[in-house]
Amino acid sequence: MKLGIIRCMQTEDYCPGTGDFRAVKEHRGIFADVEEEIEVIGFINCGGCPGKKAVLRARELKKRGADAIAFASCIQKGTPIGYPCPFAKKMREIVGIEVGDSVKVLDYTHD
Numbered sequence: 880m881k882l883g884i885i886r887c888m889q890t891e892d893y894c895p896g897t898g899d900f901r902a903v904k905e906h907r908g909i910f911a912d913v914e915e916e917i918e919v920i921g922f923i924n925c926g927g928c929p930g931k932k933a934v935l936r937a938r939e940l941k942k943r944g945a946d947a948i949a950f951a952s953c954i955q956k957g958t959p960i961g962y963p964c965p966f967a968k969k970m971r972e973i974v975g976i977e978v979g980d981s982v983k984v985l986d987y988t989h990d
């Protein structure tokens with residue numbers, strides 16, 4: 880799996896993505912059933928509220944070879960401070976349309 884991760888820009892001050900990288904490395908969380916090697920080809924934030932730039936960022940990840948794009952858990956789960964992104968649903972929708980069926984979109988990374 881060639882993986883691009885999109886994370887919450889607001890959460891960068893609280894978290895450098897440690898849990899995401901651990902989940903990838905140890906095949907945990909959303910990656911528990913992934914048997915192939917996982918290569919992170921990009922780790923980028925959403926571009927800031929209200930998340931419109933996530934489309935452009937997903938486009939770049941796809942262009943650079945991503946066959947899967949995960950939204951980090953800070954977005955839909957609100958980790959680590961329990962504050963989910965209010966724009967998560969729309970962002971997920973527009974990114975899904977942008978990348979199409981050839982790229983798998985994952986809704987979180989770790990528990």
Ligand code: SF4
Nearest residue numbers: 887889925928930964
């Ligand atoms: S749009 Fe959502 S994911 Fe992006 S910075 Fe704002 S709260 Fe975070």
